[in-house]
Amino acid sequence: MALTVFQAFDIFLERLTPLPSERDAKARHRLSVETSLKGSASFGVHRFRETGSFGHGTGIRNHCDVDLLVSMTGSKPTSDTALRWVKEALKASFPMTIVEIRRPTVVVRFAGGAEQWEILPGFRTSPQGETPVYDIPGPASGWMSSAPTAHLDYVNGVNQQAGILGGAKKLARLAKAWKCYNQVPISSFYLEMRAAQYMAAQASFSAALHLCGYLEWLDQIALADMNDPMGKASRFSACSSTATKTTALSNLHTAATRARKAVTAEQAWNTRQALDYLDLVFGHQFPKS
Template sequence: MRGHCDVDLLASIGGSRPGSSDTALGWVKNALSTTFWNTTVVIRRPTVVVLFSGGTETWEVLPAFRTSPTADTPVYDIPGASSGWMSAAPTAHLDYVTAVNQKAGLNNGAKKLARLAKAWKYYNAVPVSSFYLEMRAAEYMDVQTYFDPATDLCRFLEWLNKIKLAQMNDPTGKASRFSPCSSDATYATALSNLNTAATRARKALNAQEAGSQSNAFEWWNLVFNGRFPSR
């Protein structure tokens, strides 16, 4: 994403897990606020977000407590999207995305689609989980035979809109279901944003297929809230 840097970090915390995930988020927020005392640090479930350079660079830090004894596919308890705890297996999830990304003909499409979806999220301040978008992008691309940025972004947004950002079962079978948003309020906002984006993306793709590149550019620019690269 031009002009934006997003870093996702998992902080494995030793010792016993507190009963409340709010406590763990508070620990991480306080530690980061002390380290980056002149930078805005906020809790945005399920992570703690550090907003560098006025928000153009963000770190999303996820507190985690290991629950599995084996080293090959570690499993952690992490804060749930809205409350409580959920399980996560980051190594297994990364392996899943990488395996889809490397399928013949996709040209690294899983990660490219995830980056486009995250750009839409950040440029429009859509309150949806980056991890959810990444896993859904891999799931979508897993049944494709090739990757075309415009076509697949449009169809991906339409698919997410059709399933109404439903919770996702872990494709690796090692962790809890993935929630798209942190609350009912943010879910309603994200779904509204998604509906608008899917409509605009379809109009952009239709214009592109009709040979009207200038019209397509205008619609894509709306999808990305005025941040679509200049022609």
């Protein structure tokens, strides 16, 4: 039986959702990672906070890193020093594992890279009892402010709006799948926050139509830096450098064009052509039959 576009998106979104076994496997490393960081002689640890796609419910199956913010105590050094402290602590505990600095995090590649952790050093700047705000390493240098719980609250709030229930996270997951399957050098956090911002202005959710509109909107604004919608932290960028942004914009324009062709084909009752264009958008990973 031939798939409709609606059915294909339902199947695709189900395939994108990480399995419980994937979360369980990653959770087994959490204690050893935290123990390693707590044992550092260079810094103290106030607490750990899981951030990112896995905790937000927007991750991609088999392509979902675990993001862990370590809230440090003591005097704040340069961001380069904080990253080096984290790398040295982890490398001492996992000498046979790849551990490298990839701003703004320290990346740990377990099982030859099959399981990846990204550790983000942070220093809390907000008073206890208020929304947690941290100084974290900037994409290129220095420090920037971040409010991970406020950002999650924002995404959850939009996601629960009447009419689009679940739509914000579905759109974020689709955007991250586009990024992942086409190796687009763009921030997953940026894609998620922009997806929530886009869906906040919508009255309903249709995967094909709103994916197209979202990609065209990002193309129109040329991946502009985004103000923190909660007013708690720094503006954040889509890409880490001018070179990667140029590449990302090229990939984005191609995807937006193909998504529009898919919508046009579906509206003309040409389902096969619509599915073919969507398959191109998602790097030949989209279900077509």
